[in-house]
Amino acid sequence: xxxxxxxxxxxxxxxxxxxxxxxxxxxxxxxxxxxxxxxxxxxxxxxxxxxxxxxxxxxxxxxxxxxxxxxxxxxxxxxxxxxxxxxxxxxxxxxxxxxxxxxxxxxxxxxxxxxxxxxxxxxxxxxxxxxxxxxxxxxxxxxxxxxxxxxxxxxxxxxxxxxxxxxxxxxxxxxx
Amino acid sequence: xxxxxxxxxxxxxxxxxxxxxxxxxxxxxxxxxxxxxxxxxxxxxxxxxxxxxxxxxxxxxxxxxxxxxxxxxxxxxxxxxxxxxxxxxxxxxxxxxxxxxxxxxxxxxxxxxxxxxxxxxxxxxxxxxxxxxxxxxxxxxxxxxxxxxxxxxxxxxxxxxxxxxxxxxxxxxxxxxxxxxxxxxxxxxxxxxxxxxxxxxxxxxxxxxxxxxxxxxxxxxxxxxxxxxxxxxxxxxxxxxxxxxxxxxxxxxxxxxxxxxxxxxxxxxxxxxxxxxxxxxxxxxxxxxxxxxxxxxxxxxxxxxxxxxxxxxxxxxxxxxxxxxxxxxxxxxxxxxxxxxxxxxxxxxxxxxxxxxxxxxxxxxxxxxxxxxxxxxxxxxxxxxxxxxxxxxxxxxxxxxxxxxxxxxxxxxxxxxxxxxxxxxxxxxxxxxxxxxxxxxxxxxxxxxxxxxxxxxxxxxxxxxxxxxxxxxxxxxxxxxxxxxxxxxxxxxxxxxxxxxxxxxxxxxxxxxxxxxxxxxxxxxxxxxxxxxxxxxxxxxxxxxxxxxxxxxxxxxxxxxxxxxxxxxxxxxxxx
Numbered sequence: 001x002x003x004x005x006x007x008x009x010x011x012x013x014x015x016x017x018x019x020x021x022x023x024x025x026x027x028x029x030x031x032x033x034x035x036x037x038x039x040x041x042x043x044x045x046x047x048x049x050x051x052x053x054x055x056x057x058x059x060x061x062x063x064x065x066x067x068x069x070x071x072x073x074x075x076x077x078x079x080x081x082x083x084x085x086x087x088x089x090x091x092x093x094x095x096x097x098x099x100x101x102x103x104x105x106x107x108x109x110x111x112x113x114x115x116x117x118x119x120x121x122x123x124x125x126x127x128x129x130x131x132x133x134x135x136x137x138x139x140x141x142x143x144x145x146x147x148x149x150x151x152x153x154x155x156x157x158x159x160x161x162x163x164x165x166x167x168x169x170x171x172x173x174x175x176x
Numbered sequence: 177x178x179x180x181x182x183x184x185x186x187x188x189x190x191x192x193x194x195x196x197x198x199x200x201x202x203x204x205x206x207x208x209x210x211x212x213x214x215x216x217x218x219x220x221x222x223x224x225x226x227x228x229x230x231x232x233x234x235x236x237x238x239x240x241x242x243x244x245x246x247x248x249x250x251x252x253x254x255x256x257x258x259x260x261x262x263x264x265x266x267x268x269x270x271x272x273x274x275x276x277x278x279x280x281x282x283x284x285x286x287x288x289x290x291x292x293x294x295x296x297x298x299x300x301x302x303x304x305x306x307x308x309x310x311x312x313x314x315x316x317x318x319x320x321x322x323x324x325x326x327x328x329x330x331x332x333x334x335x336x337x338x339x340x341x342x343x344x345x346x347x348x349x350x351x352x353x354x355x356x357x358x359x360x361x362x363x364x365x366x367x368x369x370x371x372x373x374x375x376x377x378x379x380x381x382x383x384x385x386x387x388x389x390x391x392x393x394x395x396x397x398x399x400x401x402x403x404x405x406x407x408x409x410x411x412x413x414x415x416x417x418x419x420x421x422x423x424x425x426x427x428x429x430x431x432x433x434x435x436x437x438x439x440x441x442x443x444x445x446x447x448x449x450x451x452x453x454x455x456x457x458x459x460x461x462x463x464x465x466x467x468x469x470x471x472x473x474x475x476x477x478x479x480x481x482x483x484x485x486x487x488x489x490x491x492x493x494x495x496x497x498x499x500x501x502x503x504x505x506x507x508x509x510x511x512x513x514x515x516x517x518x519x520x521x522x523x524x525x526x527x528x529x530x531x532x533x534x535x536x537x538x539x540x541x542x543x544x545x546x547x548x549x550x551x552x553x554x555x556x557x558x559x560x561x562x563x564x565x566x567x568x569x570x571x572x573x574x575x576x577x578x579x580x581x582x583x584x585x586x587x588x589x590x591x592x593x594x595x596x597x598x599x600x601x602x603x604x605x606x607x608x609x610x611x612x613x614x615x616x617x618x619x620x621x622x623x624x625x626x627x628x629x630x631x632x633x634x635x636x637x638x639x640x641x642x643x644x645x646x647x648x649x650x651x652x653x654x655x656x657x658x659x660x661x662x663x664x665x666x667x668x669x670x671x672x673x674x675x676x677x678x679x680x681x682x683x684x685x686x687x688x689x690x691x692x693x694x695x696x697x698x699x700x701x702x703x704x705x706x707x708x709x710x711x712x713x714x715x716x717x718x719x720x721x722x723x724x725x726x727x728x729x730x731x732x733x734x735x736x737x738x739x740x741x742x743x744x745x746x747x748x749x750x751x752x
Contacts, residue, residue: 009358010357010358013307014295014299014305014307017296017299018299021299021300025300058485059482059485059486062481062482063482065360065481065482066480066481066482067358068303068304068324068356068358068359069358070358071357071358162360163357163358164355164356164357164358164359164360164361165355166353166354166355167323167353167354167355168352168353168354169193169319169323169351169352169353169354170323170326170327170354
């Protein structure tokens with residue numbers, strides 16, 4: 001079953017590898033993964049969609065929380081959250097279909113980002129299922145090329161971020 | 177204070193500040209600047225003969241003291257050779273810091289000579305790892321490594337340091353603060369949960385303590401003992417927890433699990449309350465999970481939240497340092513004792529009667545023969561000499577199980593073995609680390625003839641440093657544990673388990689410049705062990721034991737723990 005995980009993590013080299021390694025070493029296949037900086041440039045927000053048996057969902061969150069670079073791991077699979085994805089799509093089409101494509105794009109709330117004699121480049125955002133419908137509709141008009149962003153998610157519950165404060169270096173001893 | 181220092185010197189300064197007195201390592205190309213700095217530094221560098229053994233020795237040092245063990249290797253092959261030791265330390269939660277050299281930062285990614293992606297390779301073998309490419313980050317990262325290795329659930333941490341960092345110069349300011357905002361350690365335990373645990377314990381009719389390596393890591397032996405005596409219930413210590421409760425304690429039922437005692441496994445099966453302390457419900461303990469302790473509620477105390485509910489659901493989870501939790505729990509148990517302990521006294525008396533019955537029905541007993549040395553006899557003799565106080569570093573296999581069953585440990589940190597990973601070749605290098613850390617202690621390395629030969633080059637290290645390690649090889653001519661499985665589960669089709677030849681240890685030890693002796697008669701065994709112990713410095717004993725002995729009781733892999741095989745199958749007539 002697909003699990004949606006939201007991670008807040010330190011933006012450090014190797015941090016992404018730790019997350020993906022944790023999943024791949026258990027044989028889980030990542031459906032999508034997005035990562036970008038937050039307002040605080042030292043931190044990144046990552047949304048992962050991964051196929052994991054439901055009974056293991058809690059264990060994976062615990063394992064994520066154990067990673068030193070992870071400040072917070074949340075399971076958004078069942079939690080109140082907004083989940084969105086973006087698709088960039090190029091469709092090649094004959095002249096007579098162009099108007100129809102524009103109408104369809106409007107229905108899906110898609111925007112035209114490029115137009116040429118060969119066809120359009122369109123941009124759409126929404127829930128994954130809706131985007132899949134959009135892609136299927138566009139495919140019916142001609143050859144398409146699709147790039148999907150993967151899911152990004154925001155939790156609708158404010159969960160307090162618990163961070164460890166600095167500690168004095170333990171075992172202070174002699175110094176040269 | 178700030179002065180210009182080389183990266184190598186900064187590293188050594190950090191080690192000094194971490195109270196590191198001993199470093200197990202092997203030099204190489206990119207660590208040359210480090211060794212040039214060691215030349216002028218008081219730190220004791222122990223030159224092992226293979227990097228894997230540096231990681232095992234650091235582990236032996238850490239396991240026998242609780243302090244962080246430190247090992248050091250060069251880039252490429254040096255670093256990759258450390259991997260087994262790191263995974264081993266990870267599985268057994270041992271605080272180890274590994275320092276590796278890396279090619280210069282400009283050369284990273286160019287397939288330079290002796291370049292390997294140490295940072296990537298060791299991601300899954302460590303609690304955390306660091307790649308230092310900037311000398312300004314060196315001191316901070318080294319101290320963070322020590323902090324991570326030794327706090328919370330301990331584990332190995334690797335610091336990969338590029339050659340230009342060792343060689344560079346920087347103003348060094350001592351680091352006085354560690355800030356790891358995402359590193360969460362829960363030590364105290366939830367007060368309400370602890371109170372509920374105390375109630376559950378007094379309400380239970382057949383309580384049972386299942387204590388593990390967490391007791392050793394948290395130095396919680398006195399608290400464990402107090403709990404066991406307050407509640408007066410039977411207790412087992414896992415392979416990682418031996419010595420957590422004195423082996424001579426009347427409530428102690430030895431180890432549970434695959435080769436656990438009959439009483440331990442039956443007790444675990446029949447109990448109505450498992451008090452699980454610093455354990456992880458390992459498959460070697462639980463056997464078939466669905467039939468494990470079917471009547472029991474579980475109180476699970478562990479510092480690592482991900483252990484709770486991982487294998488067996490906990491009815492009452494408590495995340496915390498087991499020492500602190502037990503201190504509070506014991507206090508409440510005492511408070512409640514007058515009002516609650518009388519409630520189930522009949523049931524508890526019956527429970528003890530039952531447990532004692534199991535204990536006498538199938539005790540773990542040494543076996544003797546007049547003509548050949550039984551492996552159990554060997555362990556019994558070591559036990560007599562140790563008398564609960566020697567450090568025993570075991571390798572992996574049948575001898576490990578017999579040692580755990582028959583050698584008594586009255587204190588923590590005496591029994592040192594590769595429990596989780598089961599790395600053959602562990603025993604001898606671990607004994608080197610343990611002896612370096614405990615120069616006054618009697619240290620045995622108990623090995624099989626297989627694992628001993630994996631660590632053979634370290635005999636030179638023993639001689640180099642005059643280490644007082646008594647290497648006892650339980651020599652049955654076989655990779656005995658594998659053979660045991662082939663006999664029992666592969667229709668006796670033994671394959672690639674007969675070792676065939678073994679070096680003459682008198683000549684072998686002689687070649688290295690110390691004494692060795694072959695023991696073939698049970699009559700010579702006590703004298704030979706005595707001689708080994710009395711001889712100053714290292715000693716190598718080759719004890720020729722009954723070749724075909726197998727370890728019992730045994731829970732077949734995937735079996736239920738109450739369905740133990742208690743002895744060898746009866747001979748079956750061949751032919752018809």
